[in-house]
Amino acid sequence: MNKVEVINAYPFLLNGEWKDSTSERTIEIESPSGAETPGVQAMTESEVNAAVTGAKDAQKNWARKSFAERAQLLYAWADELLLMKDEIAETIMKEVGKGFASAEKEVVRTADFITYTAEEGKRLHGELINGGSFNSGSANKFALVNRNPVGVVLAISPFNYPVNLAAAKIAPALIGGNAVVFKPATQGALSGTLMIKALDMAGLPSGLVNLVTGKGSEIGDHLITHPQIDLINFTGGSETGKSISQKAAMVPVILELGGKDPAIVLEDADLDKAAADIVSGGYSYSGQRCTAIKRVLVQDEKADALVANIKDKMDSLKIGAPEDNADVTPLISSKAADYVTGLIDNAIEKGANVVSGNHREGNLIYPTLLDGVTTDMKIAWEEPFGPVIPVLRVKNVDEAISIANESEYGLQASIFTKNMEQAIQIGHELEVGSVQVNGKTERGPDHFPFLGVKSSGVGVQGIRKGIESMTREKVTVLNMTQG
Ligand SMILES: NC(=O)c1ccc[n+]([C@@H]2O[C@H](COP(=O)([O-])OP(=O)(O)OC[C@H]3O[C@@H](n4cnc5c(N)ncnc54)[C@H](O)[C@@H]3O)[C@@H](O)[C@H]2O)c1
Secondary structure, three states: OOOOOOOOEEOEEEOOEEEOOOOOOEEOOOOOOOOOOOEEEOOOHHHHHHHHHHHHHHHHHHHHOOHHHHHHHHHHHHHHHHHOHHHHHHHHHHHHOOOHHHHHHHHHHHHHHHHHHHHHHHOOOOEEEEHHHOOOOOOOEEEEEEEEEOOEEEEEOOOOOOOHHHHHHHHHHHHOOOEEEEEOOOOOHHHHHHHHHHHHHOOOOOOOEEEOOOOHHHHHHHHHOOOOOOEEEEEOOHHHHHHHHHHOOOOOEEEEOOOOEEEEEOOOOOHHHHHHHHHHHHHHHHHOOOOOEEEEEEEHHHHHHHHHHHHHHHOOOOEOOHHHOOOEOOOOOHHHHHHHHHHHHHHHHOOOEEEEOOOEEOOEEOOEEEEOOOOOOHHHOOOOOOOEEEEEEEOOHHHHHHHHHHOOEEOEEEEEOOOHHHHHHHHHHOOOOEEEEOOOOOOOOOOOOEOOEEOOEEOOEOHHHHHHHOEEEEEEEEEOOOO
16 A cells, blocks of 8 residues: 655545545644644545445455455454554544543544454344245245345544544445445544555455545535445434435435433432433533433422532533543534534523533633523523533423423433333333433443434444444345245
């Protein structure tokens, strides 16, 4: 392979070669903490076309390989990633403002994800169905059901886990026999490029994964509507996701979108545990997580005690620079910080009490706790993607369920109670993909199924489900000669 050595802007990988764009345009990456970073190439439409057609060609050979052969590439990729752990973690830290220790964890988790995916792929054994088990069927018919690749997967990832959420699309796609066109988020593209460099070092066949860089708003539509894209696997905001799914027409989509995950705290809850989980679930990485706790619904009787407990625990949050491993760091952009400030201001205007926070230095928003939030405030419904938690006091369980379900989102929900039976009953009522009983909302471990309903997504991921979602069943019917 050629070396990735351009200083001003990273090259992209197209059909086995690291290249600069003929557009001679590059895109600057603005570091949230003001660190110096290179940019990425603004690819032209014809380069994007070459990425898709190159992937289409490479996929044919790859699909002929056995699961065990495909797994070898993934094992080697995981090894290379770990060798590059420090370099990638430093890039994540600078590019998206994540604390160094968390960035390192992201790389290690990604290597684990890739290795597990290789193992899981080897266990896709297919199925044999006997026709005689259907009343009017025949015992002389057998269906052999195998999983075949869909073809070329377009993987579009968000900024917040630029390595993990990208590999969570690429690895299952590859083990399933697909090729991938990978478009990272602009902030996240440097970490994404290094991750692909590791894959290239691991022996990636030419064209099997092509890297496309450029602004989503400029090349996104061209990519999504490209006739040789066979499946779109997107993680990002709900509005972008909805627009992608409309434009994709008959092309299957997997969408992991926004959330407004509630922590529902019942009167018998262990308040200390609930408060600790709300603080880490709501404020870590400044709340820039799809599964961050984004609202608290607490029964009136326990609200004062819970709010006081959360406030106490917020004192231990480290606020500042990603280089110092702070929990709360500057938000990804000034636009993102303005949005969060707007939500806080709207809540205060409408009568919410600031228990803690509401202080801003540049893009750094101090962890903010708002009490007395009511359903006429924007913060009750909108996803801040920042370090602010609204507390809504409810009369009873029914009101908590009703407010939880009124949201357009349905990613996850937490229920804190000692009554398991009640937790399970409430869980059944909640319109979300996953319910966490006595734990914060979070993704993973990565082999658990992961999905959102309503505006939070379409399709299921989580290692095995991800492989299944990016392959399709192929049925071969054997009609045996009658004896
Ligand atoms: N459900 C999940 O698993 C999950 C995980 C992480 C983040 N998210 C969500 O992602 C959002 C934050 O991430 P973000 O700010 O990077 O999201 P975003 O929607 O701004 O961008 C996501 C990706 O889409 C690309 N994009 C933008 N416009 C496009 C277009 N017109 N066509 C094609 N691609 C386009 C971007 O370049 C980026 O790669 C939050 O809403 C968060 O909840 C969801």
